Amino acid sequence: MNWRKIRIIAWKDILEVRQNKSVLISMVMVPLIIMVVLPAVMLVVVNTTGSADALNDPDIQMMFERIPPSIAQMLGDLNDAQLSVAMILGFLFAPMFLIMPLMLSSSIAAESFAGERERKTLEALLYTAATDTELFIGKALAAFVPAVLVSLVSFIIYTVVLNVGGYPIFGYVWFPLDTWYPLVFWVMPAFSALGVGATVLISAKVQTFMGAYQASGSLVILVLGLVVGQASGLIYLSVWVGLVLGFVVWLAAGVLFFMAIQQFNRKTLLYQSAH
Amino acid sequence: MGKIIEVARLQHKYGDFQAIQDLSFDVQQGEVFGLLGPNGAGKTTTVRLLNGMFEASGGSISVMGFDPMKSGEKIREKSGVLTETPALYERLTARQNLRFFGVLAGMDDQQIERRSHELLEMFDLSHRADDRAGTFSKGMKQRLALSRAWLTNPKLLFLDEPTSGLDPEAAAQVRELIADVRQKEGTTVLICTHNLDEAQRLCDRLLIMRQGSTLAMGTLPELRKLVSPGMWLEVQLLSPFEKMDQIRTITGVLSLDVHSSQSVKIEVESEATIPQIVSGLVALGALILRLQPQEIPLEQVYLQLQNNNHKGHNGGAK
Numbered sequence: 001m002n003w004r005k006i007r008i009i010a011w012k013d014i015l016e017v018r019q020n021k022s023v024l025i026s027m028v029m030v031p032l033i034i035m036v037v038l039p040a041v042m043l044v045v046v047n048t049t050g051s052a053d054a055l056n057d058p059d060i061q062m063m064f065e066r067i068p069p070s071i072a073q074m075l076g077d078l079n080d081a082q083l084s085v086a087m088i089l090g091f092l093f094a095p096m097f098l099i100m101p102l103m104l105s106s107s108i109a110a111e112s113f114a115g116e117r118e119r120k121t122l123e124a125l126l127y128t129a130a131t132d133t134e135l136f137i138g139k140a141l142a143a144f145v146p147a148v149l150v151s152l153v154s155f156i157i158y159t160v161v162l163n164v165g166g167y168p169i170f171g172y173v174w175f176p177l178d179t180w181y182p183l184v185f186w187v188m189p190a191f192s193a194l195g196v197g198a199t200v201l202i203s204a205k206v207q208t209f210m211g212a213y214q215a216s217g218s219l220v221i222l223v224l225g226l227v228v229g230q231a232s233g234l235i236y237l238s239v240w241v242g243l244v245l246g247f248v249v250w251l252a253a254g255v256l257f258f259m260a261i262q263q264f265n266r267k268t269l270l271y272q273s274a275h
Numbered sequence: 276m277g278k279i280i281e282v283a284r285l286q287h288k289y290g291d292f293q294a295i296q297d298l299s300f301d302v303q304q305g306e307v308f309g310l311l312g313p314n315g316a317g318k319t320t321t322v323r324l325l326n327g328m329f330e331a332s333g334g335s336i337s338v339m340g341f342d343p344m345k346s347g348e349k350i351r352e353k354s355g356v357l358t359e360t361p362a363l364y365e366r367l368t369a370r371q372n373l374r375f376f377g378v379l380a381g382m383d384d385q386q387i388e389r390r391s392h393e394l395l396e397m398f399d400l401s402h403r404a405d406d407r408a409g410t411f412s413k414g415m416k417q418r419l420a421l422s423r424a425w426l427t428n429p430k431l432l433f434l435d436e437p438t439s440g441l442d443p444e445a446a447a448q449v450r451e452l453i454a455d456v457r458q459k460e461g462t463t464v465l466i467c468t469h470n471l472d473e474a475q476r477l478c479d480r481l482l483i484m485r486q487g488s489t490l491a492m493g494t495l496p497e498l499r500k501l502v503s504p505g506m507w508l509e510v511q512l513l514s515p516f517e518k519m520d521q522i523r524t525i526t527g528v529l530s531l532d533v534h535s536s537q538s539v540k541i542e543v544e545s546e547a548t549i550p551q552i553v554s555g556l557v558a559l560g561a562l563i564l565r566l567q568p569q570e571i572p573l574e575q576v577y578l579q580l581q582n583n584n585h586k587g588h589n590g591g592a593k
Binding site for chain 1: 289323326327328329330347348349351352356358360362363364365366367371374375376378379380381420423
């Protein structure tokens, strides 16, 4: 396997992505809204009103009732305002963070795999001396690496926003909570890989970038499931749950990658673009 | 001069459809070989098989000594391909496009830089080297795609419809460039086309395909012989000539095509018989105004061969 070839394939795809406005907008807007705007609004409201009204919300109440002892211990010393911020931005928001790797990886992968066919550049690429594996890895990395990097940067920004905006409420650096570490360093990359694997498979069936992107967007249901699971107290993203969840998602991503590699060969790709 | 491509009894199926059937040909080093045929004749499939993109379901192929089914990568590394569409990355500059394909072909950075400079100059694109390919005209895109195909100094070049979709001026320019660069670099070229004028201008030998198999193969004079064994003379007479039928009696005349009492086309055995024909005409009392040997254009050869084959498939000629 030639890593120089893999690097140039990834470089080319990233260069192209940087010039695709729809992908670029999603790379900037999604993190901005989820990781900056929403938490900032919440912090401003709590700061200005000093209110902990959110704690009276039935969903939050249900979360409290079913909170596992380890997390209860973590939150034990907090006052009502601190508790409302920690519950909403520290726990309820945690699955929302996973939307980013999914959306980013699938939008770049759609651009890279389906976009190549849509722009009729696929055949010339297949006539090069790169092996099927080098082409696949280069393209998969072009989607995976930026998704992980943007998610990591977003996490850093989120940490800054929560600590700066939350300082008047907490008086100390309170974030990240321990539960975020497996989420950021284990579950988030797994979700990025899942987004790439699913989009590669979908790209084989659809002819356009938008088609692949929209179909892979349905993966967001997984994240919504986690949000509902946490809100209903059914599942908590504790450290252990994070580790297990990451393992399951990595496994699923592995299966999808295996299937995608099987169908990523010149013959199949040429047949697909001909029909 | 050795054979750079050898194909014997090649077969290929798309599902139940027999795309290539019993196709055999070879290409000599340094020649320009044309694959002609209507859409769906199997030209592009043949190129894909030669590059190891598809697996043959029968027969054998050797390209530069490699079997494409086992060493497709090596063939793709040593050859250049121009696909039917320029297939350029339009958001990348001309130079970035060449760099991308250079690395994939295994060239080092210095080689890529030197060769890109040389080719951009040769194909008159130096002034736009750092502009995005998407801003280029169709002709410029095709020239850039040709630079890409020639990037690795390939021994063998596959050109699939190189002037398709270009205006006459751009097409002529591209044809000229292909002829020039090919001569400078000594590249063997295999061209797929249904542009017969282009094939006649560029190709040393031709393979006419129909429904995945060989209809005819050879140099243009050899193909001409298949539809018309002799050569044609166009004769213009000064005054009306009443004894047209007697021209058949002149030794060396094969057939006649009388246009009017002053104009006739005569098929003769060979160039060597022309003086004899002229004497015969004079002896018959014909006043010759002009006599011009005529070569059958490839288009006529092609259409007649396709037509004969079609009639053959439909129960033979009337």
